[in-house]
Amino acid sequence: MAIREVRYEGDSVLRKVCKPVKAIDQKLIDLMMDMEDTMRENEGVGLAAPQIGILRRCVVIDPHDGSDTFYMVNPEIVDSEGEQDCVEGCLSVPNKRGLVKRPYRVVCRYFDLEGNEIELDAEGFLANIICHELDHLDGTLYIDKAKMLSDKEYAEYLSQLDDEYEEEANEQPQE
Numbered sequence: 001m002a003i004r005e006v007r008y009e010g011d012s013v014l015r016k017v018c019k020p021v022k023a024i025d026q027k028l029i030d031l032m033m034d035m036e037d038t039m040r041e042n043e044g045v046g047l048a049a050p051q052i053g054i055l056r057r058c059v060v061i062d063p064h065d066g067s068d069t070f071y072m073v074n075p076e077i078v079d080s081e082g083e084q085d086c087v088e089g090c091l092s093v094p095n096k097r098g099l100v101k102r103p104y105r106v107v108c109r110y111f112d113l114e115g116n117e118i119e120l121d122a123e124g125f126l127a128n129i130i131c132h133e134l135d136h137l138d139g140t141l142y143i144d145k146a147k148m149l150s151d152k153e154y155a156e157y158l159s160q161l162d163d164e165y166e167e168e169a170n171e172q173p174q175e
Contacts, residue, residue, distance in 0.1 A: 001033040003041045004052040009093045013050050015139040018057045021073050022113050028058070032071050032113065035060045044091045048136030050076045051092050059133040063126050069118070075110035075134055079120075086128045087157055088142045098146025099157070102131045 007013055021028060031054065039047035039060055046061040061070040082104030089097050106127045108120045122130055132142055 001030065002035045003040045004034050006038065006042060006091050007051055007053055009141065009143070011053075011092075012052050013055065014092055014136070014141060016050065016055055017139050018048075018055045018137045020057050021111075024073060024111065024113060027114055028056075028073070031056075032058060032060055033083075036062075036069060036071075039091075046133040047091065048133045050136055050139075054173055057137050059137070061090050061126075061129050061133060063129055065125070067126075069114050071132075072108070072110040075108050075130070075137075077106050077130070077134060078109050079107040080127075081105050084124070084128065086132075088128070088132060088146065090132070090142055092136075093141060093143055096143065096148065098142055098148045100132075100142050100146045102128050106130055122143070140163075 031049070035047045035049065035052060035058075038052060039045075039062065045063055046059060048059045049056045052124065057074045059070075059072045059075060080103035084102055084104045086100050086102050086144060087097055088100050105121070108122060108130050110118055110132045111119070112118050120130075135142065135145075
């Protein structure tokens with residue numbers, strides 16, 4: 001497949017609402033394979049079609065947790081609950097990080113590349129990625145919702161997370 005050019009903040013295509021995909025055909029499959037290659041080449045965990053200049057409602061997600069790659073056609077969030085603070089970055093907004101409030105759990109309905117309707121119940125990091133990528137389909141960037149973090153604040157936030165994980169590990173019973 002091919003690596004496509006990523007569009008960056010300031011490109012008007014990133015602010016447009018995408019149109020629904022009408023047919024899952026070889027052209028769409030090729031596009032999504034290119035999206036996956038582009039995402040991997042740029043070390044991302046997700047990529048939405050407008051990030052490569054295509055105004056269609058499709059995203060590719062790989063949360064790097066050992067699960068399969070998700071190819072989502074016409075995705076929509078049909079339910080959500082809870083709240084989490086997420087430190088986000090974006091391939092279209094390089095060298096920035098922001099703190100965004102997202103739902104802790106989402107239910108996402110979409111079609112896979114075989115045309116099957118899928119309902120995915122996602123929590124935590126995967127829910128965060130889904131929300132971030134689906135925002136792209138409506139012309140929204142995470143920076144529209146984020147409290148921007150300086151390098152120092154970002155480092156402090158990561159340190160705080162490390163401390164919390166260490167505390168949780170220490171609370172586990174030893175065998």
